[in-house]
Amino acid sequence: MSTQNFTVREAGALRPRLREGLRFSIQQQAGERVCMIEDPAASRFHRIGLVEHRFVSALDGRKTVAGVLAQLAREGGTLVSEAEAMQIVHWLKEQNLLAVDSVRGSNTDREMREQVARAAATWLNPLVCKIPLFRPDAFFARVEPLLRPLLGWAGLLFWLAILITGAVHVAMEWPRFQADGEGLLSRDNWLWIFLAWTLLKVAHEFSHGLFCKHYGATVREAGAILVVFVPMGYVDATASIGLASRWRRMMISAAGLYMEFFLAAVAAIVWARTEPGSLHTLAHHMVIIGTVVTLFFNANPLMRFDGYYLLSDFLEVPNLATRGRQWLHRAFLALLTGGKQATPLRPRTREEWITAVYGCAAWVWQILVLVGLLLVASIALRGGGLLLAIVGGILWFAIPLLRFWSMMTKAIRSGSGSVFTLVWRSALLLALAGAVLFFPWRRTIGSDGVVELADTRVLHAECPGFIVRELVQDGDLVQEGQLLVELANDEATAELAERKLALAQQELRARLAYTRDDMAAFQSQQIRTAALRREIAEREAFLATMQIRAPFTGRVTNRQLGRRQGVFAHAGDEILRVGRDGEFEVKLAVRERDESAFRGKIDQPCEVRLPARESVASGLVSRVEARATRTPTHPALTALAGGPLPMRRAEEHTQGQDDSSPAYELAEPYFAATVHLSERTDLLPGEMARVRFRDAHPTSLWSETNRRLAQWIQRVTSGSGGGQSGT
Template sequence: MTAAATLPPLRQDLSLHAGPPDPDGAPTWTLHDPAAHRFHQLSWPAFELISRWPLGRPDAVLAAVARETTLALQAHDLQAVLQFLTQHHLLLPHSAEHSRRLARAADASRSSHAMWLLKHYLFFRIPLLRPEPLLRRLLPLTRGLFRPGFWWGVAAAALLGLFLVSRRWDEFTHTFSAYTSPGGLLGVGIALSLAKVLHELGHALTAYRHGCRVPAMGVAFLVLWPVLYTDTNEAWKLSRRQQRLQIAAAGMLAELALAAAATLAWSFLPDGPLRAGAFLLATSSWLITLGINASPFMRFDGYFLLVDALNLPNLHERAFAQGRWWLREALYGFGDTPPEAFPPARQRFLIAFAFATWLYRLVLFFGIALLVYHLFFKALGLLMMAVELGWFIALPVWRELKVWWERRGELRWNRATARSLGVALGLCLWVLLPWQRGVTAPAVLSHSESQALYAAETARQTGAAVPEGATVTAGQLLVRLTSPELEQRLKVASLQEALLRWQVEQQPLDSRLLQEGQALHQRWQAAREEVAGLGRQRGQLEVRAPFAGTIVTAHPMLADNAWFTRGERLFQIVGAAGSLKVEALVDETDLATLRHREPGPSRFIANLPEFGSVACATVQLDAVNLRSLTQPALASVYGGPVSAVQQGQELRPLNATYRARLTDCERHTLDRELAGQVWLQGERRSLAAAAWLHIVAWFRREAAL
C-alpha cells in the first residue's frame, strides 16, 4: 500500500460499541454488522485505525494515530485491518474487482437443493414471536426477580425442598411410575413446556433490561427435534462482562428457581397429575439445566458463560484451531507457529478443551444417529443415520485428513514423525495380529446340586429344626410345620367324604339316593381327591432334604412355635460333594470362536473381589439360542449386563444369546450364587476380526427385523 493510495469507504450502517477489556487489560471494541447480524471484536489498534478511516489516505490515518495516541503503527498494520474489512464485506463496493469478489462470495454461498435440504434438516429456525411489546409490559412486573433478596428466597426454598424430599426419598423416586396414563403424560408435557418457556423468557427479560434488542423468539429444530430459542445476539454490544454473564445465565437460573419451587411443592401436593408434573419439574429441570444447558461443549448457555468468563469470543473455533495445530505438530512436527499467541497455561487449556469437545460431540452425535435410526422405518432411518454420521463425524475427519495429504510434501524425518510411525505400527499390530485367545462373558457360579426349601403354607413350627451347617441325608426331616387352617379344611373335607361314602353304600337301599345315580359317585370321588390333595399339602409341611448334602443357610427365626408365611424360604441346601458349576451367556459373535476352541481351562471371576476365581475344565455350548433367561441376576432389568425385557413372568433377551455350561470346576466354599464373568478359551483372533464379526452380526440382525 503506497502513500498515494486511497482507502475504500466503510459501509455506513456499521456501528462501534465499547467492549470489555481483554485479559491483558487493554480496551476492546465491538463492530456491529447489522446486515449479517454479526459482531466483530476489535483490538485497540484496530479501533484507532477504523475510527480514523474517513480520512481516506493511509498516510493520513497512520499520522493521526501516531499524533493522537501512544501507538506506533505501521503500514502492514493498516493492511491487516483492510484485509479483515474486505474479507467480512464491511466496505462499500469501490471497484470492478471488489464487485466481482462480492459476486463470487454470493455464488459460493448458494448451495444446491440437496445441500440446502441437508442443512435445513440438520438445523433450522422458525421465528414465532416479536417479544419486545410483551417484554415492555412484563419488565415493570418482574423487577423484583433481579433483586438479591429474591434469590436468597429461592436458595432457602431449594434447601427446604431438598430436606423434605430426603425424608421421603423412596416415595419421591417412585412418583412418576404411577403416572404413565394419558392424563399423566399430558401433565408431563405441560410441565416441560412451561420450564422451557420460562427458560427463554429469562434470557429475553434480562437482555431487554440491559438495553439489548430482542428481535425474535421461536422454535429451532436440531435434527428435527424442537427446541425453543431467543435471539439475544445484541448482548455483544454490552461493555460490562457482568451483564453478558447475567443474560447467558438467566435461562438456567429461571429453570433452577422453578425446580426449587417444584421440589418444595411436591411435598405438599396430593397424588395426581399435578404432583407428577411437579416431580418432573423438580427432576428434569435440575438434570437438563446442569447436564445439558450448563455444558460448554455445545453452543448452549454454558458455552456462552464460559466465553464471557474467559473473555474469549468464538471459543470453539479458536480452541479447535489450537487443537489442530497441536495435533499436527505432535504427529508430524511441521514447525508451524500457533494460530494465536496465548500464555502457556491458557494454550494448554484450549487444547484440552478442544479434545474434550471433540470427544463429547463424537459420543453425542453417534447417539443421535442411533436414535434417529430407531425412530423411523429402516430405509429412512438408515439414510438419516448415514447423514448424521457423515456430516458431523466423517466430514470433519475427512477435512483434516485432506489437509494432511496436501501437506505431505512438507514431511521430514524428525522425532515427531518417528514417534508417530512407531505408534501407528504398534496400533496396527495390536489390531491386526490374532493375539486374542479368549472370550469374556457374564456368568453365574452355583453348586451343581442346590435347592431352596420354602414353607408350603402359612404355618407354625412344631419341635426343633436342623441347624445351619448340618450335614443331612436324602429324605431326612428338617423341620415340621403345622397349619391350623389346613387341619380344619382337612377335617371338614374328611367328614364330607365320609358322609358321601355312607350315601354311596346306602344307595341301593334308598330310593331317594338311587335317583341321584352316577352323580353321587362323582361327588364322592371329588371329595376323596380333595382329601388326598389336602393330605399331600399337609405332608409338604414336613420339610425334608431332597438329596444328601449340607444346609448352607437356614432361616434365622427357626424355633419351636415360630410362625412362617407361605413362600418364606426356610433352608438352602447344596450337594454333599461340594461340586460347582458355571452358567455363562455368550452372544452370537463369540459363538463361532468358541465352537473351534482349543482344549484348555476356563476361569470364572466373581464380582465379589474377595471370593477370587474358580477354574473349570469342561465347557458345553448350547446349539439353540435362549428364549428366556433363567438367571435374573444377569438381566439388564435387574442391573445385569445382558440386555433383556420383562414379558409377563419371563425375561426375554433382546439379542441372540447362547448358554455355555462349565463343569468339573475347582472345589470352593460357596454359600450362595455369585454373579461374575467367565473367561472362555477360544480360537485365536484379532481385534479387527472381532469387530468385523460384530458388524456382520448387527447387519444380519437388523436385516431380519
C-alpha cells in the first residue's frame, strides 16, 4: 500500500476533521457564487464551489467520509460523488487544512522536510530574503479612524488635483527634469536614492494596511524584503481576499500605488519650485522612484506584487499565479515525457485560457528577471557578486527543479511517458537553448546621419553683429575668397575709431617728447604707441571677420539665406556652410557602444539608406573622431529639430557660467563620423540618411546582453557620460 497517496480503502475509513481557525466566506466571482476558505495561520486562501463547501463543512471528525455522504443524501440537494469526495479529502490534506490527528500515513515527515527546505531557500537566498518584523493590526486599528475622511471621495478628488498639478510641473520643465536625471545611480546619489526609496516604500505599505483595515480586514504581519540587498517593505494584506466586494479588494491592492503616485506628485511640485540642492535632489529622485520604478515593479502583473492582485480580481480568476504555474508544469511534463495528462492541456473556457496565457507570460518574465538580477549582481559587485549570483541561482532553481523532477518520475512510474522520450526531448531543448544563447552571429550596426557636400566647412560668426547683407542664396556656386555675408557691429566699429584716435594722440605725445630731446619719455611713448598699434591691428582683424568669405570654390548651403537680414548673430552662431560641389558625404553621430565597430570599418564599404528617396547607396567610412562629444554633429539630428538624438540642458548654461554657451547639448556623448558617397551626385544637402553594416566581430545573445548591461551599469553609476572611447 502506497504511503504517498490515499487509497480508496484508507480514505473511506478516515474520520477527517478540519483544522481549527479556518474561515469561510461566500463571494460572487465570474458570475457564480463560490466559497473562499481562509487559512489565517498560513496567510493563504482557497476557492471551492458551494457543493464542495457543503461537504467540507460537514467534516467534523466524528463521521467517516461515507457517513458524511449518507447524511448529506438524507438532507437532500446536490451532492459530490464518492470519487469526488476522496479527491476533496486528498486536496484538503495536501493544503494542510485537515487536523493532524484525523490523517493517517507517513507523509508528515516528508512534508516537514519540504517545509524546512522551502524555509531554508527563503532565508539563505542572498538575492531575495523576506524578514517578518511585527504585527501591525492594532496600530492600524488606532490610526484608521483618524484618517477615515481622506479615504473617501473627497480624498480621491484631492489626490487627482495634486496628481495633475505635479504632472503639469514636470511636463513644463521636462528638459530640466531629464538633465537632473543624468547619473541617477552614481555613488554620490546613493544616499538620496536610499532616503527617497525608504520614504516611499514605508508610505506604500502604510497605505496598504490603512485601506485593508478601513474595509474591515486584518493586517497580520509587516516586514522587509531584501532584493539584491535593496530593502523593500511588505504588509500582509492577504486577509482582504476574504472580502466579498472585489472592488474593495482591488482598492486595497492599488493602495500602495495610490500613495506613491500622490507623494511623487507632491515631490514634483517641490522639485519644480526649488533651486538645486538637497531638497531638490531628494524630490527629483522621489518622482522617479514613485512613478517609473513603481510602475515597473509594483504595478507589473507578472510579479506577485500589487499589479498581480489587481489583475486577478479584475479578471475574477483567483490564485492566477499558482494555477498558471500548475498548468505550465503539466504542459512541460507532457512535452518532455510524451505522456497523456488526466486533465486536458488545451484550454476550453475563458478562465482556462487566461490561466494558460498568464502562466507562460509569468514564467518568461521570471526567467528574465532572474537572469537580470544574476547579471547585475555579478557585474556590479565584481567577484563577490558572482559568488552571490551562483548561490542565489542554485537556491532559486533547486526547489522548483526538484519538485518538477519528482512530478516527472511519478509520471514515468505510473506509465505516463518514458525515460527515453524524457532524455532525448530534454537534450533537444537544452541544445536549442544553448543555440539561442551562445550561437555566434554578427550584429547589424546602424547610425543616423545627414547628407552634406564633401569637405563641408561650417562658417561661424566670430565677431557678433547684425546681418546687413546676404550676397548668396542657398545652393549658389561661389569662388574662393568671394564675399558671402556681411555683418555690422556699430559698437565694435566705434571702439576701433576710439582706439585710432587714441593712437593719433599717442603719436603726437611721442613727437613732442622727441622735439624736447627727452629720450626717456620718447621711448616710453613709443612703447605705448606700439601697444596701441597691435591692439588696433587685432581689432581690425576681428572686425574683418564680419565679412564672411568663401574658403574655397564650392557650393553654399543654408536654407535661411536671404531671410535673415537684420538678425543679430552671436559669436559662434552658424552663418552658412560651404562644400565641394558634386561630391557628398554623410555626417554621423555614433553611439559609444558602436564606436569600435565603426573604427574597424574605416576605408571599408557600407550601406547608406536614404529614406526620403526610398533608395540605397554605397558609401565608405572615411573618418571617426578620436573623442566623443555632446556637441551635435548636425542640428538636423537633434530632437529639437525632429531628429533621433535626445537633448538636455547644457550644464554650463544651467549654472549660468557662460551666457553665450549653447542652451542644450546631447543627452549622452557621441562620436562624429564621416561616410563618403562616391557614386551619387544627385543628392541634396540636409537629406537624412542611415548607415548600416555587419559587425566584423561575431557575438552571441549572452555576450551581447552582458556587454550592454555592463555599459548601462557603468553609464548610470558614473554620473558623467564619459567623453572618450571605452576601448
